[in-house]
Each structure stands twice: as structure tokens, then as C-alpha cells.
Amino acid sequence: MNPFKQTIHNYPYALLRAALTLFKKTPDELPTAELRQAEIQALNEVKIESRILNTQEAAAVIISAQELQDAYQEIRGRYTDDESFFSDLKKNQLSKDSLEAALYRQCRVNVVLEFIASRAPDISEVEIGIYYHLHSEQFNRPERREACHILISINPDYRENTRVTAFSRMQEISEKLQKKPHKFADLALKHSECPTALQGGFLGLVPRGKLYPELDTVLFSIKVGEVSDIVESEIGFHLVLCRQIQKAETLSLQKATPKIREIMRDRLRRTCQREWLAGLSD
Structure with missing residues (x-):
């Protein structure tokens, strides 16, 4: 590294932040061109930070020991053990003390910027x-519908999920729902092969175009409380329930x-x- 950079207070931490922000990688993982870009951003950030901390506004800022500890623990909490945490610090030319010093400066900068922002009219x-x-x-809200579904997937590798068998299983569920539509959540929990089964098949409040086209068409054609006929998508057979309709509005x-x-x-x-x-x- 350039000796000039080594003398810049807070540079290793700034470089790590820049690399993660720009490329979601640590500096040692970056190719030369990306590393250079991260270095330029880190240098600019350190310069701006120093200018902020030399202002009259910054002179009055005091960061408590608890605030600093909270900032430190937020980073430490991303690791399962001290060994991996301190190993990463060392890899990025940081120690516990230098990290805390960098976080102290960052906290002061954040307080100053928040104070300046408070001057906004x-x-x-x-x-x-x-x-x-x-x-x-920006204020036009499309129609949205609260949807639930039950899925029986098609997978020829499994006897119970061949196309014929899957359809037969879904027919049985459909017949039960025709008699007891209020049992939808229970039957979803028992039979659905979608992770949403744990929430009674709940897909959320969705606008047009979010679901598979086949499900989308059916969902926006049925009434509140109505269960669809069996629908086939690219992943299998579905039964769709419309629980609520929020009409389009401005x-x-x-x-x-x-x-x-x-x-x-x-x-x-x-x-x-x-x-x-x-x-x-x-």
C-alpha cells in the first residue's frame, strides 16, 4: 500500500466500507481495477470525514461509551466467534482499538450530519x-387481492407426484373444499407442497402480474371467499382462494x-x- 495511505487515520476501515458498499466484497477479494475504485472512494470519504470533524459543529459532539459499544457490537454480532471476527479485522489491517477509533469518528460524523440536516426548512x-x-x-394504487393457494407439484421422478397422481390428489382436496371452504388453511397446512403451507397457503396482498400467469388470471376473476377450480402452472396444480379485494384507487x-x-x-x-x-x- 502507498505509505501516504498508511498514515491516513481511519483509511483501512474506510476502504473496507467502500469495498463492501461498491462490490459487496472485502478489499482482498477485489481485482485491481475494482480495488482502485474502492481506494479512491475511501480516500474521498476520509477527507470529507476529516473536514467535518474539524468544524465548529463537531467540536461540541460527544459520543458516550454506550453509543460506541453499541456500534462495535453491531459489527461484532455478525460473527459467531471471536476468532473469525479478529481474523477478519487483521486481514483488513484493523484491530479492536483501531476499529473502535474508526467507529468513534464515524459516530461523531453521523451526529454532525444529522444536526446539519435538522436545519432543513x-x-x-x-x-x-x-x-x-x-x-x-405516484399515487395511483392498482387493485390488489389477498390470495392463498394449495400446491401439489408435478415431478415424474416421484410416484406420488406424476402428473396423473398429482391431479388426482388435488381433485380430492378440491372436493373437500367445495363442501367446507372454511377448511382451506387446514388443508393447505396438511397437503400443500409450498412453504406457504405453514401460513395456511397465504401468498399476500398482490397486484396483477405478481403470480404465475395462470394463477394471476384466476385470482382476479373469482369473488371474495371463492375457491378456484384446479389451475395448472409450470410447477404443478393449484387451488386459489381470494380472501379480500382492495379496489384500485387514487x-x-x-x-x-x-x-x-x-x-x-x-x-x-x-x-x-x-x-x-x-x-x-x-
Whole structure:
């Protein structure tokens, strides 16, 4: 490594973070070109961090021992034992002390940036209304249906799952449901070969286009509480239950306001931070 980089406080930790952020790999796993990219980002982050910590705002920031311990344990908790944890630290040119020092600096930086973001101006109702009308497509909610299913898969390698046998098994379940549709969850738990069997076959509240096309077509054609006829998809035979229908709607300004406020608030906070950072001297 370049001797200049070795003297930069917090560089090993910054390099590790950059490598994980950019490529989801540690620095030693990166090819030369990617490593260079991670190094450039790490150097930039360290420089920005130093500029932040040299400000008047940072001078008043104190990180408690508990806050530092929480940050340390969040990383330590990703490992099952000390040996693997400290081995990884060493591999990335870190020790317990240098990691804690890096986390202490990071915590101070985060507090300063949060303080700067708090200076963002309040959002007026007029601004919210303008956003709503300029981005109306964001507030169109498609019809969604709460679906459950029972699956008997087709697999010629298993006698009980040949196409003929699987269909015969599903017919038996279908006949039981015609008499007792309220038993859907019980029968799903007992017979379904989908992991959702443990939740009574529950697939969630889904819009059009999320399920297999065959299931999608059936789900959006049946009534609430109705169980479909047997449906075949590429993985096997299904019975589909529609538990609830949420009709398509366009959110009113009143309903959309909390989300708009959140979007605009985050945008203003980031703008406030960027402008403050741009005004810092090297």
C-alpha cells in the first residue's frame, strides 16, 4: 500500500466500507481495477470525514461509551466467534482499538450530519400540494387481492407426484373444499407442497402480474371467499382462494400527504447537508 495511505487515520476501515458498499466484497477479494475504485472512494470519504470533524459543529459532539459499544457490537454480532471476527479485522489491517477509533469518528460524523440536516426548512402545505399534482402517477394504487393457494407439484421422478397422481390428489382436496371452504388453511397446512403451507397457503396482498400467469388470471376473476377450480402452472396444480379485494384507487391529497412530506423532507435534508459540505474548507 502507498505509505501516504498508511498514515491516513481511519483509511483501512474506510476502504473496507467502500469495498463492501461498491462490490459487496472485502478489499482482498477485489481485482485491481475494482480495488482502485474502492481506494479512491475511501480516500474521498476520509477527507470529507476529516473536514467535518474539524468544524465548529463537531467540536461540541460527544459520543458516550454506550453509543460506541453499541456500534462495535453491531459489527461484532455478525460473527459467531471471536476468532473469525479478529481474523477478519487483521486481514483488513484493523484491530479492536483501531476499529473502535474508526467507529468513534464515524459516530461523531453521523451526529454532525444529522444536526446539519435538522436545519432543513419546514415543508408547507402549498409545496405538498404542488408535488401531489406534479407527480399524480405516484399515487395511483392498482387493485390488489389477498390470495392463498394449495400446491401439489408435478415431478415424474416421484410416484406420488406424476402428473396423473398429482391431479388426482388435488381433485380430492378440491372436493373437500367445495363442501367446507372454511377448511382451506387446514388443508393447505396438511397437503400443500409450498412453504406457504405453514401460513395456511397465504401468498399476500398482490397486484396483477405478481403470480404465475395462470394463477394471476384466476385470482382476479373469482369473488371474495371463492375457491378456484384446479389451475395448472409450470410447477404443478393449484387451488386459489381470494380472501379480500382492495379496489384500485387514487390516493387523495390528504392520504398522500404523509408520504409526500417524508419524500420532500429527506430531499431537503440531503440538500442541506450537501450545501454545508460544499462550503467546508480543506
